Amino acid sequence: NAGVTQTPKFRVLKTGQSMTLLCAQDMNHEYMYWYRQDPGMGLRLIHYSVGEGTTAKGEVPDGYNVSRLKKQNFLLGLESAAPSQTSVYFCASRPDPARNEQFFGPGTRLTVL
Amino acid sequence: AQSVSQHNHHVILSEAASLELGCNYSYGGTVNLFWYVQYPGQHLQLLLKYFSGDPLVKGIKGFEAEFIKSKFSFNLRKPSVQWSDTAEYFCAVNEDYGQNFVFGPGTRLSVLP
Numbered sequence: 001n002a003g004v005t006q007t008p009k010f011r012v013l014k015t016g017q018s019m020t021l022l023c024a025q026d027m028n029h030e031y032m033y034w035y036r037q038d039p040g041m042g043l044r045l046i047h048y049s050v051g052e053g054t055t056a057k058g059e060v061p062d063g064y065n066v067s068r069l070k071k072q073n074f075l076l077g078l079e080s081a082a083p084s085q086t087s088v089y090f091c092a093s094r095p096d097p098a099r100n101e102q103f104f105g106p107g108t109r110l111t112v113l
Numbered sequence: 114a115q116s117v118s119q120h121n122h123h124v125i126l127s128e129a130a131s132l133e134l135g136c137n138y139s140y141g142g143t144v145n146l147f148w149y150v151q152y153p154g155q156h157l158q159l160l161l162k163y164f165s166g167d168p169l170v171k172g173i174k175g176f177e178a179e180f181i182k183s184k185f186s187f188n189l190r191k192p193s194v195q196w197s198d199t200a201e202y203f204c205a206v207n208e209d210y211g212q213n214f215v216f217g218p219g220t221r222l223s224v225l226p
Contacts (some may be wrong), residue, residue, distance in 0.1 A: 031212070035216075040219075041218055058213070111182045
């Protein structure tokens, strides 16, 4: 099993450009999450999904959109990138709402100039 | 809303020293508790978790944590650290059977050889 994978690993954007980050998991997990990690702030939840076709807002959703068309994939979109979105983005998955942990992907380092 | 605080931003220890990292959370209900470790340039990995039962839980690599309900705390300990423990450590809380996790800001541990 590959676990949770993320593409791309690195990306540099100019202000106003758009891009999509892909998260894929091969563990048949129901739940998937997108976080951003900034120095001194831990991980902050952007959006999450509790199943195929469903998404919900997290703590810091503004400027991002997500889609979960297939159970194994969770896409994070930036329609018009801003320098404040420079961050490391982590995707995570989780089997179900029972007592279990999240499994994290390797991260995507995004720089917006 | 839940929140998680971690007492130290940066801890510096010499090899073989003992480690204790503090974690406190604010939530009155039943919670699940986690410690994750992030080695430089890598994704988050689970160190240990507490769901119920014995409040002293043991994790990987010689780490353990104690849940003290009355203090809303879940401190991480290791009797003797190694240089390879240099990493960032995150405490996380999840409401029992809840959808989301709340992460603390992280504690950076530097172990000097």
